[in-house]
Amino acid sequence: AQSVTQLGSHVSVSEGALVLLRCNYSSSVPPYLFWYVQYPNQGLQLLLKYTTGATLVKGINGFEAEFKKSETSFHLTKPSAHMSDAAEYFCAVSDENNAGNMLTFGGGTRLMVKP
């Protein structure tokens, strides 16, 4: 069975500071990994995904994530936080054996950005 752990349900950074949101996963087969963002009263929007190939993945809004197999991690980073980045962030895992395309979500991390 797959699982996802997001360390830190709340993360607070100052505007312009580095954003680091942590995600660790467990999977018995090579995983597919996703980061989604959810703004208040909205649906989820895909930030980036890793399936195969390059382990450093760049996404929208200046975010990137690095797949580290040895650490079973897929942490999300952004060099400089903006006020508009304040939202809930979900890491999710799936894999090629998952014919139903089911995602396993982490518990989410609420990012707060201070002016």
Next chain:
Amino acid sequence: DTEVTQTPKHLVMGMTNKKSLKCEQHMGHRAMYWYKQKAKKPPELMFVYSYEKLSINESVPSRFSPECPNSSLLNLHLHALQPEDSALYLCASSHPGTSLYEQYFGPGTRLTVT
């Protein structure tokens, strides 16, 4: 068009009412999903349709009844709901058969059961 639309945006219903949620996409996706999301929690999968057939039902109570009338539409019929069913209901779509493709989410319907 990479949009999934959901109507209504908000719904308040009594425990004896019957209502329906609607979801629509025109991306040619043949997999569609219903999720339930409680406050401060991740989405929980309820149903998956693949090629208009119900492929996954995550042990959802029968007061929730999904329907996929065609490849673009997904409905969720609601009847005799309980207050604990109040939540944000999200629809999503994707290419079917592999998790290689991401799911696209709609904005959700905020349901309140009184």
